[in-house]
Amino acid sequence: MRVLVTGGAGFIGSHIVTELLSAGHEPVVLDALLPSAHPTAPAPSPVEFLHADVRDPRAVRSALDGVQAVCHQAAMVGLGKDFADAPDYVGCNDLGTAVLLAAMAQTGVRRLVLAGSMVVYGEGRYECPAHGPVRPGPRRAEDLAAGRFEPRCPVCGADLAPGLVREDAPVDPRNVYATTKLAQEHLAASWARSVEGTAVSLRYHNVYGPGMPRDTPYAGVASLFRSALARGEAPRVFEDGGQLRDFVHVRDVAAADVLALEAVADLPAGVLTPYNVGSGEPHTVGEMAAALARAHGGPEPLVTGEFRLGDVRHVTADSTRLRHDLGWLPEVGFAEGMEEFARAGQRASAAAV
């Protein structure tokens, strides 16, 4: 199958290209090589490569030539520097997706696998002992500054127990990036409905592994810790380190993309089907920092109490649907994956050039 991988020069996209090749498919890459993601020139692409922006309709139409399915990874990622980044996020992620879908509508490509994200859920799933499942409100700066990191029941103020989030959980984006990732899903669902296309959103949880970019305002937490260790410094853990996440290895994510691309023709047309992509093994950010520091032989993590208002406290995945529908089984365990990541190379950052 000939597959267009947008963002195929990026961290996850390049692993998808490798996985597609080894499964006997024919990937084609379109990537704008954004300076925020690629401050230095990336390694030459092993496959047909189009250096273009997904917002460019002519480039996208020509990239779709002979393509049976699209794997849409291109996006600006992370929390960004500040709100002034909003137009760039909306441009790359939402205008870009709209241009891509319009070109697919025109050229008759009817299969889409989208890089979704767990950020669409906002805070994960919580249970109050008295009120059952509840949705905590936005976190307040005063609480966080006073070290009150755990969300409380919006009805009675009781402590809550975090649980695994399923695909039918209400969406609740809490920052600009999350808003753009949710809009991508809504656009893809509208496209599927109007052209009888088939769309899958793989809602990745925290992806880590070889090739992850070094620390930039756009990078994930595992990459920040790994970069600190590379400089001989202790990883700085925000809040109290108790934030629960699902760290999923990039090769397992790439395998999920290939499974979804192979299965998408048999999934219901006219709708978007979301799937969580998580390891099913929740760990705290503090545990992740400690595992990386140990494997790297570096200084113990430092828990700083700092916080970012756009962060959520806990979010962990229930990926049963992906296992059940597509037969996906993550293969890289937490300890093994973190050990490999502690030794593996990262992509260069602006600070390194």
Ligand SMILES: NC(=O)c1ccc[n+]([C@@H]2O[C@H](COP(=O)([O-])OP(=O)(O)OC[C@H]3O[C@@H](n4cnc5c(N)ncnc54)[C@H](O)[C@@H]3O)[C@@H](O)[C@H]2O)c1
């Ligand atoms: N890394 C994670 O933990 C994570 C978690 C959830 C979802 N995702 C999603 O996975 C996808 C891939 O993320 P990644 O971590 O590999 O990031 P990345 O920055 O390494 O890769 C993204 C790629 O997209 C390209 N790109 C961005 N805007 C573009 C545009 N307008 N036109 C063409 N190319 C463009 C960049 O140049 C880059 O090569 C993104 O859609 C992201 O939202 C990532």
Ligand SMILES: [Zn+2]
């Ligand atoms: Zn309550």
